[in-house]
Amino acid sequence: MLPFTIEKVRSVEAAIAAASSGRRLIAGGTTLIDLMRDEVEQPQQLVDINALPLSEIRVDRSDLVIGALARMADVAAHPDVQRLHPMVAESLIEGASPQLRNMASIGGNLLQRVRCPYFRMLDAACNKRSPLSGCAALGGLNAGHAILGTSDHCVATHPSDVAVTLVALDATMRVVGPKGERTFLVEELFRLPGDTPHLEHTLLPGELIVEVRVPGGPVGRRGRYLKVRDRASYEFALVSAAAALDVADGVIRGARLAVGGVGTRPWRMRAVESALIGKVPDRKVFEAAARLALEGALPLSGNRYKLELLPRTIVRAFEMTGGIA
């Protein structure tokens, strides 16, 4: 690890000023410290933002509002989260380990960096770590990589579980920066790699995530998060699905679906959602809709299995929602 200074800030204004001057913010640190140790990340000045008053979890009208510094474990265990949006809690508990969930913040979870092994290997080609150096995953080990949203420059998946659920539920995020505050969809935080995979998100210089807001409503209450992986817990997703249905009088009135483990960002599946509206929920309907998930999918040498696993995971997730009347 290279030397760095660290200071603590106690106000959002001070954090913005520090970030604007190029210093690096640190919250839970579970991604950043790991990457600094490998010298993939080399910040010279860290700013500890853990003392900021951004850990609150509250209900505003029917919306769930989660402070950016709330820890994954605390969000997952919160009674309002479990009541209003059980799939948010479920996707948090399916991620990382109990120890890491006690450490990692929601804001940091969204900004966590990819788990592609070549990104972490300083002597491997990686356009994300070292622009224009190439992508070792294209001709290398890529069983865990993406089939949607990839480019010739990067095929790494976004590793977050809860981000998949937040994208499915149209969650928004509030950020503050030197030019004031903005609110936008969590989905809009994530960039596609294109030919600039080193640019991962749409935050402007000096901007700080303040809170995430998950809209209330009947859909979220019946949502489920299904994560398929190589072992039963504490592993990243091969494929995951955040699925929710609003069924009235035996007919699907609303559907939400986003998937993880297959996209270069959390991937909303609007074509699948549309195909479900007005239908009577059953396995055949789910299977027909799930086939639309493969539109534009480009498998790599090691991950063709995801073409089969993705629609199956979607079908199972919708079945788990209890949407079958």
Add this chain to the structure above:
Amino acid sequence: MAVVPQVAAQSTSEGSPSAPTARVRLAVNGVRHELDLDTRQSLLDVLREDLGLTGTKKGCNQGACGACTILLNGRRVVSCLTLAAMHDGATVETIEGLEKNGELHPLQSAFVEHDGLQCGFCTPGQIMSAVGCIAEGHAGSPDDIRFWMSGNICRCGAYPGIVAAVADAAKRV
């Protein structure tokens, strides 16, 4: 509590004379320490190398194995993935602090009784994680224990004994 002043340690793996330092106060197993630390030192390195508490193990040093699990302000965390300089004023409990007046903690006894180990390298992390697991209310069934202890890897595969030990201790603490 006793206050044990310490000087900047140059012997640690990350230490170098010119690197930035930070003053950090920690209460570890009921003993207060004031330390001048290299900002790069993880909480794990400080416990092992500055305070001589080598019960907490360094396994993967990347947050994947759980061998370095401690309680930080009462919550289980992996001490390898957090900087000591971020925890001025914190309370830390390690495996060395579990025994009270010569009596093993119920989890320690249960690990002995149920053969919850072979080589023993992961055991301090397993036990500290189990303290957290039981306190969180996640030790209600063997399935619960398997899931909520999954952040601790045992390469010897002593899992059946570990699950039995945690289940047994959960009834006693």
